[in-house]
Amino acid sequence: MNSKIWLSSPHMGGTEQKYVQNAFDENWIAPLGPNVTLFEEKIQSFLDQDIQVAALSSGTAALHLALILLGVDRDDEVICQSMTFSASANPIKYLGATPVFVDSEETTWNMDPNALEEAIKDRIQKGKKPKAIVAVHLYGMPYQHDALRSIANKYEIPIVEDSAEALGSTFKGQKCGTLGDISILSFNGNKIITTSGGGALVTKTKQLKDKAVFLATQARDNAPHYQHSHVGYNYRLSNVSAGIGCGQMEVLSDRVNQRRKNQEFYTDLFQDHAEIKVMQEPTKDYYSNFWLSALTFEGDKAYEKRETLRISLNDKYNIETRPLWKPMHLQPIFADAPYYGANVSEELFNKGLCLPSGSNLTEEELSRIKQAFQELV
Numbered sequence: 469m470n471s472k473i474w475l476s477s478p479h480m481g482g483t484e485q486k487y488v489q490n491a492f493d494e495n496w497i498a499p500l501g502p503n504v505t506l507f508e509e510k511i512q513s514f515l516d517q518d519i520q521v522a523a524l525s526s527g528t529a530a531l532h533l534a535l536i537l538l539g540v541d542r543d544d545e546v547i548c549q550s551m552t553f554s555a556s557a558n559p560i561k562y563l564g565a566t567p568v569f570v571d572s573e574e575t576t577w578n579m580d581p582n583a584l585e586e587a588i589k590d591r592i593q594k595g596k597k598p599k600a601i602v603a604v605h606l607y608g609m610p611y612q613h614d615a616l617r618s619i620a621n622k623y624e625i626p627i628v629e630d631s632a633e634a635l636g637s638t639f640k641g642q643k644c645g646t647l648g649d650i651s652i653l654s655f656n657g658n659k660i661i662t663t664s665g666g667g668a669l670v671t672k673t674k675q676l677k678d679k680a681v682f683l684a685t686q687a688r689d690n691a692p693h694y695q696h697s698h699v700g701y702n703y704r705l706s707n708v709s710a711g712i713g714c715g716q717m718e719v720l721s722d723r724v725n726q727r728r729k730n731q732e733f734y735t736d737l738f739q740d741h742a743e744i745k746v747m748q749e750p751t752k753d754y755y756s757n758f759w760l761s762a763l764t765f766e767g768d769k770a771y772e773k774r775e776t777l778r779i780s781l782n783d784k785y786n787i788e789t790r791p792l793w794k795p796m797h798l799q800p801i802f803a804d805a806p807y808y809g810a811n812v813s814e815e816l817f818n819k820g821l822c823l824p825s826g827s828n829l830t831e832e833e834l835s836r837i838k839q840a841f842q843e844l845v
C-alpha cells in the first residue's frame with residue numbers, strides 16, 4: 469500500500485535545529501531562555517509591534533490564563549462557539565464556570581452574531597451576564613469580526629480570540645491573533661507552524677503579559693524564598709521547543725502560501741461537481757491561511773456520501789480525511805450546557821469533511837489525491 473497521506477503533518481523549515489543546538493550549547497534546557505524571548509519577538513513583529521506575546525506550553529494553557537486574566541471564576545458563565553475543538557471550551561470548566569454554547573453561521577462556519585446576541589440577552593435576563601466570549605477562526609477562516617466586535621462592545625463583554633488555527637489569516641487586513649481583547653495561538657504538531665507542543669497568549673499591554681507570565685511560572689512572589697499569594701501554573705514554553713518555533717517563524721509566510729494553494733487545488737478539482745462545495749472566503753475582507761481545506765456535500769444523503777468517501781479514502785487509498793469538528797453542545801461532557809442557535813453547526817458536522825492540507829504535500833501525493841477523488845466522486 470502507498471504511504472499514508474495525513475491531514476496535516478509537521479513541516480520543518482530547516483533552521484529549527486540551529487536554534488535548538490543553541491539551547492544545548494548554552495545549556496538553556498529550561499522553560500525560559502533566549503529562544504523563548506526571541507520566539508516571542510518574532511511573533512510580535514509578525515502580528516503587530518503594539519501587542520505583547522507570552523509563549524506558553526499550549527494553546528489550551530493560553531486559553532486557561534486568558535479566562536483567569538479576565539476574572540472568570542466559579543459559577544460564572546462564558547459564551548463559547550459550539551463548533552470548535554474541545555480545547556476552546558475545556559478551560560471554562562477548569563475554572564468551575566459554565567460554558568454557554570452558540571451556533572455557527574454558514575459563511576465562515578464561526579460564531580453566528582445573531583445567536584450570540586440572543587444568548588447574551590437571554591443570559592442577562594436569566595440573571596447572569598456572561599464574563600467573556602470565546603470566538604474561534606475555524607480552519608483559519610476569520611470569524612465575522614465587525615459583527616462580533618460590535619455586539620461585544622454593546623454589552624461590554626470581552627472577546628477571547630481563539631486563533632489557534634488562524635496564524636497568518638487576516639480580516640480587513642488586520643491579523644488574526646490581534647482581534648480579541650485577549651488572543652491565543654497554538655503551536656501543536658498539526659498546526660500551521662509547530663513547536664511540537666506550545667502556544668501563546670497575546671495581550672494589548674505589557675502589564676497583562678507580565679501577569680500571564682507570573683501565573684505561568686507558579687506565581688512566585690518577589691522574595692528570596694518560595695512565597696505565594698496566588699495559585700500558580702507551570703505553563704511556560706520550553707526553551708528547546710521555542711527554538712523550533714524560531715525556525716518555524718522564518719517560513720510562516722511560505723506555509724500560508726502553500727496551504728492556500730492546497731485550497732485552490734481542491735477548488736479546481738471539484739469545480740464541476742454540483743454536489744461538492746469547497747470552503748471559500750466569503751468576501752475580500754476575509755483572508756484565510758486555509759490551515760485545513762474542507763468540503764461539504766450539498767443535497768440529499770450528504771452524511772452517507774461523506775462517510776462513504778471518508779472511509780474509502782482511508783481504506784483503499786490510505787488518505788486521511790476527517791469530519792468537521794463535532795459541536796460542543798452535542799458532546800456528552802457538555803450535555804447540560806445551555807445552547808443558542810439553530811442547527812447550522814450540526815448540519816456542517818454531518819456534511820463536511822476536512823481534506824489533506826499539509827504544506828508539505830508533494831506533487832506525487834497531490835496527484836494520488838486527485839486520482840482518488842476522481843475515482844470516488
Ligand SMILES: *Cc1c(COP(=O)(O)O)cnc(C)c1O
Nearest residue numbers: 526527528553555556632654656
Ligand atoms: C489546537 C487548538 C486549540 C488548543 O491548542 P493546543 O496547543 O493543542 O493546546 C484550541 N483551540 C482550537 C480551535 C484549536 O484548534
